[in-house]
Amino acid sequence: MDAASPSEVRVPGDDPRALPVRCRWCGGEQGTVVLDLGDQPAADHFPPVEDPGPDPVHPLRMWQCAVCGLAQLAEDPTTPEEPRGAEPAAMIAQAEDAVARVLAAGLLPAGGGTVAEFGSPHGGSWLDLLAAAGLTEATPGSPADVVVDCFGLMHAADQAAGLAERVAAVADDGVLLLQFHTLAAIIADGGWNALRHGHFAYYSVPVLQGMLEAVGFEVVHAFLFDLYGGTVLLAARRRGRPGPADPVSVRSMLEREQAAGVTDPAVVARLEEATRASADALRERLVELRAQGRSVLGYAAASRAVPLLNRAGVGPDLLPAVADGSPGKQGRRFPGVPVPITAVDEIDRRRPDEVVLFVTDLLDEVRGRLPGVEEHGGRWVVVDPAVRVVPPRTGPSPT
Structure with a gap:
């Protein structure tokens, strides 16, 4: 097997896997490890490219609570330091x-109102959009008519404290909007590499509804989007408060996710099989390209690519570089594997035969931004986490 990474070092101290797991929401201690990726570097730690390592590694496991059903990180001794990413189109x-x-x-x-937003290190804000709808930003510390959390709550190590903070920010007759990448989509897509340090919780609609009910809120609307294969937005109010509601949307979403087995550890544990399939497929493809003398680069230094490259044992001998639009990541490298992160224009300069894209949702955007890949006979290969070659365009590139 090719050498793929600088030497890794276990963080000092006792192995946290020897300690009992306690649910980040309900405090329960009964549960099941449904996915174990072994020791992994922190997915938000991108060292400078000249840093030879070794990089610290930590256990990376998903545990599902038998009491409340919340899927979560079993342990995470890392310190968040993720460079803020560029917001995808x-x-x-x-x-x-x-x-x-x-x-x-x-x-x-x-007729207007106030809004407060709990941000996410992944970038993006709804404040401008909500301002156009007549809302003004609430004074810090004052309750808001609308509280928005888009992929933010998952970053709270203490889920009970994190949800309590958001609930406290909602005015008595206000609405709480919570958006998340649903566990149902992660299971359906085999998206095991959604598991990463710093992402403490993996919500499903039934579980998050239960969490909201426990703090006196009821879900009044549920919306489903295609983003990341399945993104859900729940709207919730304090129990008994009047306002628009769509119980049919909530009930259908609950039934859909319950049928998908989101609270069944045996179903969630199928992600373990998906790790081997996608990691092995990626490595096999890159080895084949190297044997054929074909050039390859990557695109999107996303946190989800970190466990994938480490699990697959892919270093710069197989993937010379990954381009990324975030200036904060350029000039750095992946942790655990020293694959450098470059500016996007490197793809046009090098004209690779294939470009491996690690975030499927970026495909239309990057094809429009980098038409030269296909104009020069190159191909896009999507890995998120399944590996597939994107068919070439049949018409002219968009302008």
């Missing part, structure tokens, strides 16, 4: 769609 479009649908559902206060 797909996420911008989804935010616009979400605000339009929330507005159409009558969930925003008529």
Whole structure:
């Protein structure tokens, strides 16, 4: 097997896997490890490219609570330090769609109101969109008519404290909007590499509904989007408060996810099989390309690519570089494997035979931004996490 990474070092101290796991939401200690990726570097730690390592590694396991059903990180001794990513066009479009649908559902206060937003290190904000709908940003510390959390709550190590903070920010007659990548989609897509340090919780609609009910809120609307294979937005109010509601959307979403087995550890544990399939397939393809003398680069230094490259044992001998639009990541490298991160224009300069894309939702955006890949006979290969070659365009490139 090819050498793929600088030497790794286990962090000092006792192995946290020897300690009992306690649920980050309900405090329960009964549960099941449904996915174990072994020792992995922190997925938000991108060292400078000149840093030879070794990189610290930590256990990376998903544990599902038998009491409340929340899938979560079993342990995480890492310190968050993720460089803020560039916001993909797909996420911008989804935010616009979400605000339009929330507005159409009558969930925003008529005649204006206030809004507070809990941000995410992944970038993106709904504040400008909500300002266009007549809302103004609430004074810090004051309750808001609308509280938005887009992929933020998952970053709270203490889920009970994180949800309590958001609930406290909602005015008495206000609405809480929570958006998340649903566990149902992760299971359906075999998206095991959604598991990463710093992402403490992996929500499903039934579980998050139960969490909200425990703090006196009821889910009144549920929206589903294609982003990341399945992104859900739940709207919730304090129990008994009047306002628009769509119980059919909530009930259908609950039934859909319960049928998918999101609270069944045996179903969630199928992600373990998906790790081998996607990691092995990626490595086999890159080895084949090297044997054929064909050049390859990657695109999108996403956190989800970190466990994938490490699990597959892919270093710069197989993947010379990954381009990324975030200036904060350029000039750095992947942890665990010293694959450098470059500016996007390196793809046009090097003209690779194939470009491996690690975030499927970026495909339309990057094809439009980098038409030269296909104009020069190159191909896009999507890994998120399944590996597939994207068919070439049949018409002219978009302008």
